[in-house]
Amino acid sequence: MGHHHVSSPELFRNVLITLLILTALTVAASRIHFGSANMLIAMAIASIKASLVIAFFMHLKWDTGINKIVFLSAFLFLSLLFVFTLGDQATRRMDHEMHVVKALVDKQWVQPPPLHTGKQ
Amino acid sequence: MSEGHHAVVIPAPGPEFVPHTVAHHFDTPVQEFQSAKLGFWLFLATEILLFGGLFAAYFFYHEAYPETFRLGGQQLDWKLGAVNTTVLLVSSWTMAMGVRSAQTSQKKKTLFYCGLTVLGAVMFLVIKFFEYKAKNDHGLFVFTNMFGGYDQATGQLSWFKDYGGVMAGVPHGHLFFAIYVTMTGIHGIHVLVGAGLIIWIMKGCAKGRFHAGYFLPVDLVGLYWHLVDLIWIFLFPLLYLVP
Numbered sequence: 608m609g610h611h612h613v614s615s616p617e618l619f620r621n622v623l624i625t626l627l628i629l630t631a632l633t634v635a636a637s638r639i640h641f642g643s644a645n646m647l648i649a650m651a652i653a654s655i656k657a658s659l660v661i662a663f664f665m666h667l668k669w670d671t672g673i674n675k676i677v678f679l680s681a682f683l684f685l686s687l688l689f690v691f692t693l694g695d696q697a698t699r700r701m702d703h704e705m706h707v708v709k710a711l712v713d714k715q716w717v718q719p720p721p722l723h724t725g726k727q
Numbered sequence: 728m729s730e731g732h733h734a735v736v737i738p739a740p741g742p743e744f745v746p747h748t749v750a751h752h753f754d755t756p757v758q759e760f761q762s763a764k765l766g767f768w769l770f771l772a773t774e775i776l777l778f779g780g781l782f783a784a785y786f787f788y789h790e791a792y793p794e795t796f797r798l799g800g801q802q803l804d805w806k807l808g809a810v811n812t813t814v815l816l817v818s819s820w821t822m823a824m825g826v827r828s829a830q831t832s833q834k835k836k837t838l839f840y841c842g843l844t845v846l847g848a849v850m851f852l853v854i855k856f857f858e859y860k861a862k863n864d865h866g867l868f869v870f871t872n873m874f875g876g877y878d879q880a881t882g883q884l885s886w887f888k889d890y891g892g893v894m895a896g897v898p899h900g901h902l903f904f905a906i907y908v909t910m911t912g913i914h915g916i917h918v919l920v921g922a923g924l925i926i927w928i929m930k931g932c933a934k935g936r937f938h939a940g941y942f943l944p945v946d947l948v949g950l951y952w953h954l955v956d957l958i959w960i961f962l963f964p965l966l967y968l969v970p
Contacts, residue, residue: 613830614823623820630812634805637968649964656960664823665953671761674768681772685779692783696790 612669623662629656737940740832745934747941753823760943767947771954774917781910785965788902795894799903800967802867802893804858808967811854812959818847819956822925827937829942834932836947841929844952848922855915859908866890867904907966914962917955924948 633652637645662668667675713716735749753759759820789796825840862868866888875885887901894900928948931937937945 609909613827614740616824619823619827623816626819627731630809630816633964633968634809636892637805637964645894646965646969649969650961653961653964657957658821660953660957661962664819664956665950670764674764677768677772678775680777681775685775685782688783689786692787696889701872718785 612666614663614666618663622659626656626659731882739935740938740940743834743935744832744938745936754915756941763943763947767950771950774909774954774958778910778913781906781913782961782965785906785910789965792898792902795897795899796895796903798897799900799907800969802862803866803907803967804861805967807854807858808963811851812963812970814847814850814854815959816850818844819953821847822949822952826942826945829932829937829945830939832938834935834938837932837937838929838944841925841932841945845922845925845929848925850917851918852915852922855911862904862908864890865893867894868908910962910966914955914958917958921948921952921955922953 629652633649636648636652641648661678667678712719734751735754735756737747737749739746747756749756749759753762821840821843825837825844828836828840859868859870863870869886869888872885877884884901887904889895889900894903925948928937928945931944
């Protein structure tokens, strides 16, 4: 048949228990205010849970290499989308804050740029 | 195409099962299995990209309007979200056990575990229904006006009434709920489709089609169900918990 590995019920049970514990951890961690780190912690725990589901429930750990490459490459391309989209968002207010421009103006390397007040 | 090609049949391992004829365009059962699996993992990759686009939208607007997302998330009941998360995780377990039962030619157990998974799906959808109903009642997402336009005169979105004025202090209060309903709605459709697929598997299982020699459809539907669980694993903290 080509399918050599059948997971044991014990493995599935242990993975489920781990997933439920991690869920409780996610909820508990969200009650504590770490500031902007809350999102990171939540995503980190979610990624661990996802890895468990993918590796054991979806059986990818024992699957052929090509299937692993195919599925994980989706996340790779997704990370490209995230990096560029969030990179755009994170650097958008630079025009208003003008941190970089102010530094250059202070050093007199550039002339102060015209303010965009929206009036023509 | 090999000369004198005749059907490759996987025999039934017992009287309660039926043999499986390998599809004619495959030479061996292994080829059929590996082709189908690869195809399905490719499909799952496209699903990741589908939801990934929605997640990108979430992250983008969360960065742009953090107060809106904080306040919006507080309108959701995280306890219901946690129950739904538990339901889906357990249903992933029952589905994995169901696939395993098919792999070991245990017909009754396969039906049992698949049935439990469908039950989990129904529970999830029922809870989601009550969540949506609450949002509808508060005017945070009025489903009857879903396709209405933006009123130029009042500046009102027809589907976002906010009767309680809970999103009054933040910019673009409707944004959180647009993203919430879209993401959980598309996910919910996937839950519904998954439930339908599992029922289809149960019918085939009852006919004895799935056993150690041929369990492909059970395996693939199982993968689809785990994907549905995967998506929710990320949806829950982002929508319900991060604020």
